[in-house]
Amino acid sequence: MSDTIDGAALLNEVEAFHRRFNVFPTEAAFVAVTLWDAHAHLLDCFDSTPRIAFLSPEPGSGKTRALEIVETLVPHPMTAVNASAAALFRSVSAGNGKPTILFDEIDTVFGPKAGDNEELRGFLNAGHRRTGVTYRCIGDGGQQTVQAFPSYCAVAVAGLGSLPDTIMSRAVVIRMRRRARNETVESFRARIHEAQGHKLRDRLATWAEQARPSIMGAWPDMPDGVTDRPADVWEPLLAVADAAGGDWPERARQACVTLVTASKANDKGSLGVRLLTDLRDHVMAGIDRLPTVAILDRLNALDDAPWADLQGKPLDNRRLSRMLAEYMTADNEPITSRNIKTAGSVLKGYHAADLWDAWQRYCPPPPESPLPPLPGTENAA
Numbered sequence: 001m002s003d004t005i006d007g008a009a010l011l012n013e014v015e016a017f018h019r020r021f022n023v024f025p026t027e028a029a030f031v032a033v034t035l036w037d038a039h040a041h042l043l044d045c046f047d048s049t050p051r052i053a054f055l056s057p058e059p060g061s062g063k064t065r066a067l068e069i070v071e072t073l074v075p076h077p078m079t080a081v082n083a084s085a086a087a088l089f090r091s092v093s094a095g096n097g098k099p100t101i102l103f104d105e106i107d108t109v110f111g112p113k114a115g116d117n118e119e120l121r122g123f124l125n126a127g128h129r130r131t132g133v134t135y136r137c138i139g140d141g142g143q144q145t146v147q148a149f150p151s152y153c154a155v156a157v158a159g160l161g162s163l164p165d166t167i168m169s170r171a172v173v174i175r176m177r178r179r180a181r182n183e184t185v186e187s188f189r190a191r192i193h194e195a196q197g198h199k200l201r202d203r204l205a206t207w208a209e210q211a212r213p214s215i216m217g218a219w220p221d222m223p224d225g226v227t228d229r230p231a232d233v234w235e236p237l238l239a240v241a242d243a244a245g246g247d248w249p250e251r252a253r254q255a256c257v258t259l260v261t262a263s264k265a266n267d268k269g270s271l272g273v274r275l276l277t278d279l280r281d282h283v284m285a286g287i288d289r290l291p292t293v294a295i296l297d298r299l300n301a302l303d304d305a306p307w308a309d310l311q312g313k314p315l316d317n318r319r320l321s322r323m324l325a326e327y328m329t330a331d332n333e334p335i336t337s338r339n340i341k342t343a344g345s346v347l348k349g350y351h352a353a354d355l356w357d358a359w360q361r362y363c364p365p366p367p368e369s370p371l372p373p374l375p376g377t378e379n380a381a
Contacts, residue, residue: 005207008246011038014073014200020186021069021193023062028255029174033070035237035252036172040074040100040154041208042240045215048129050233051171053106054158061176063158065188067102070156072197074100075205081105085119089134092127093149106159110167121164127151128170165270169229172237173263211243218242223253230260264364271306272323276355277363278305284352289340291349292317324350330357 015034024030036052043049052070054063071077078091078099091099103109109120126132133148162168179185186193220238222231234256241252283298284290299307300314307315325334335358340349 004210005203007207007211007244008248010200010203010207011035011241011244011248012246014038014204017073017197017200018069021188022066023179023183023185024066025175025177026258028258031248031251031255032172032237032259033066033174035240035248035255036154036156037070037073038204038208038240038244039236041205042212042215042236043098043130043152043154045212045218045239046130046236048170048232049127049152049154049236051124051128051167052156053163053168053171053173054156054176055162055173056160056176056178058178059160061178063176064104066174066176067104067156067158068188068190069197071102072194073201073204074102074154074156075201076100077102079104085123085134086136088120089123089136089149089151092151092153098153100154100156103155103157104159106157106163107161108159110159110163121166123151124155125166125170127153127155168263170233172233172259175262211240215239215243223257226256226260230256230263234260272326273362274306275299275320275323276327276358278302278307279350279355280359280363281366284350284355287352289349289351291340291342291347292320292337293347295350296320324355327355327358327362329354 011034014037015030018024018030018033022030022033024033033052036050039046039049054066056063067079071079076097076099078101080088080101080103083103088101092101123134126134130152132151134151135146135148137144138147139145157163157167157171163171218239220235220242222234222238226234238249238252238256241248278299279295282302283295296315296317299305299320301308310319321337325336327335329335330353335350335354337348337350338354339346340351
């Protein structure tokens, strides 16, 4: 057909539009955001939709401008600053076009001063999957009935700091930063540039209809090492890239590896996983057993670690025991302290053999150059 849209060329134009107004930290970020814009027009083709999160440690890093450009390119954008969960799930289930939710200042919802907001968190988590629903009671008094509201929709967020792990693990994270003096962008003028973005949006919608048969049911090949939740996150974006063709399949997989690797580097896991990892890499490296008192001394002395100040108190024997008991040995028994013979006495401590199975299951791969054992930690006869 003469009016068939070249998907690769169109994605190039969408990327170029972002580059006019946004400074992203990596080339991978431009690729990911462009593919995310396109995937929002094809939600019915996928089992899940990744969130995209523009996060930064300081204001003035271009997060809001990133959302403004995304807003011009996605279907039915809904700007939701401080929106309630009820307003959001009713908008998604209204039936007059599934909105793309753009949530700025997300740190006001999940930040350290925001308190718990489990209802909104539940909505964002449920809406990641096509089958996601939010249940609410409808009616008055004794006439109430339970109704399921569909929650599946595309969501882009921007904010300071970080997000709950349940949302971060479902997101493509773009770590924004302030522009350097040599980084320049055009000034975004809504009255002029929104119309330009909307033309691209309309062409994306037309291309999406043309590409839908090839994307529906597609199972794109994942780069080596990208499995489980990261694979769920990237599957829709890679499917879009494969349908577009050109150099987008290769660029998409390079971006996938780059951003997934970066997310793993920034992901310290739960406090329990951090404890296991610090024990393996810093406290018990090359040691088969160590008394609890020595473990605590070394954990609390670690720089850039939380152990010396857990809600105002250092890690102690009781909390260490409680945290490790949540994990199992290779024999499926809770990890507990055992007697360790030292010169002239017997002390309670932990054996590397008891921790090894948990290290294998929960911790990231060890450093390529493991640290040498700390002095004075040689095993006593």
